[in-house]
Amino acid sequence: MELLKQNVGIDVSKDTFDAAFMVLLTGQVIKIKRTRKFANTSKGVKEFIEWIKKTKNNSIELHVTMEATGVYYETLAYTLNDMADIVVHVLLPNTAKKYFESLNVKTKTDEVDSKIIGRMGLERNLTPWKLCSKIYRQLRTLTREKGQLINERTSVKNQLHAEEHTAQPFKKVITRYKRRIKYINTQIDAVENDLKKLVNSDSYVSEKVSKLSTIPGVSFFTVVGIIAETAGFVNIKSIKQLTSYSGLDVVQKESGLWKGRTKISKIGNSHIRRLLYMPTLSVVRHSNTFKTNYERINERKEHKMTGVVAMQRKVLGLIYTLWKNETVYIENYKKVEAA
Numbered sequence: 458m459e460l461l462k463q464n465v466g467i468d469v470s471k472d473t474f475d476a477a478f479m480v481l482l483t484g485q486v487i488k489i490k491r492t493r494k495f496a497n498t499s500k501g502v503k504e505f506i507e508w509i510k511k512t513k514n515n516s517i518e519l520h521v522t523m524e525a526t527g528v529y530y531e532t533l534a535y536t537l538n539d540m541a542d543i544v545v546h547v548l549l550p551n552t553a554k555k556y557f558e559s560l561n562v563k564t565k566t567d568e569v570d571s572k573i574i575g576r577m578g579l580e581r582n583l584t585p586w587k588l589c590s591k592i593y594r595q596l597r598t599l600t601r602e603k604g605q606l607i608n609e610r611t612s613v614k615n616q617l618h619a620e621e622h623t624a625q626p627f628k629k630v631i632t633r634y635k636r637r638i639k640y641i642n643t644q645i646d647a648v649e650n651d652l653k654k655l656v657n658s659d660s661y662v663s664e665k666v667s668k669l670s671t672i673p674g675v676s677f678f679t680v681v682g683i684i685a686e687t688a689g690f691v692n693i694k695s696i697k698q699l700t701s702y703s704g705l706d707v708v709q710k711e712s713g714l715w716k717g718r719t720k721i722s723k724i725g726n727s728h729i730r731r732l733l734y735m736p737t738l739s740v741v742r743h744s745n746t747f748k749t750n751y752e753r754i755n756e757r758k759e760h761k762m763t764g765v766v767a768m769q770r771k772v773l774g775l776i777y778t779l780w781k782n783e784t785v786y787i788e789n790y791k792k793v794e795a796a
Contacts, residue, residue, distance in 0.1 A: 458482040466575020522578030589688030596685035674739030
């Protein structure tokens with residue numbers, strides 16, 4: 458039988474990754490050639506590369522398919538991306554999950570997952586993964602650090618509030634809480650300064666961010682956070698894919714006469730959802746277009762969060778559209794364009 462395609466499916470975890478070398482033959486026959494577990498370290502990646510070199514057929518290109526598992530897949534993906542004879546595919550978690558469900562596989566182990574990912578890479582025509590520019594990786598590190606500091610400050614503020622309103626407040630404890638909040642504020646300011654310097658160091662990114670910041674209610678730091686988490690939308694091809702990536706896609710379960718509650722999947726980048734929440738409320742207040750849509754959606758809804766989530770998707774889609782089209786925000790764009 459003729460060899461049609463070869464693919465290595467990889468399931469990545471914090472300390473190790475499982476690899477399954479699989480091939481597609483004529484007649485849609487899939488065979489597993491080899492499987493092995495490697496340490497998720499630089500040494501483990503080198504061993505993996507030597508392993509696939511001994512196994513692969515040099516007459517056709519080799520595909521490597523893995524799932525985006527936090528940041529743990531990055532060392533492997535970045536290394537393989539520099540190799541000219543390998544095509545790397547990085548799947549969104551919800552994309553892989555849907556494929557898993559379609560096979561009705563009930564056993565779940567790292568080895569089984571690697572085989573299923575390998576099978577998916579053979580059966581599907583997946584989009585090659587592109588490594589984003591270094592600046593987006595640096596921006597992501599800084600924006601996530603800022604988010605952690607804000608969460609820490611909120612926690613300390615809550616502790617301070619509780620101590621100040623207790624029956625017998627301890628003044629020394631209150632003083633230390635206040636000093637800690639002040640110190641965290643200086644750290645947040647330092648991170649924000651680093652973000653501004655980094656954006657201004659790249660004229661392309663700086664110009665794009667300036668245009669996106671024209672959206673009423675969306676700040677510089679919100680824009681930077683979104684482009685950092687999406688790596689400048691380098692691997693995003695549509696608003697639908699972006700919505701799924703952020704976990705803002707709507708899911709509904711129903712069977713016969715029974716209908717479940719419609720909700721967002723939340724299977725995706727939680728940082729994007731966190732970044733969008735408060736700015737979305739601000740956009741609704743400052744933009745007549747968004748305010749009208751928000752009120753229309755919530756007109757007959759019992760839960761007002763329905764409108765908020767819908768507006769989050771619209772704001773995210775707007776940021777993506779302005780980034781791709783390299784343009785600024787225009788209120789009532791369709792009317793203005795028609796005029």
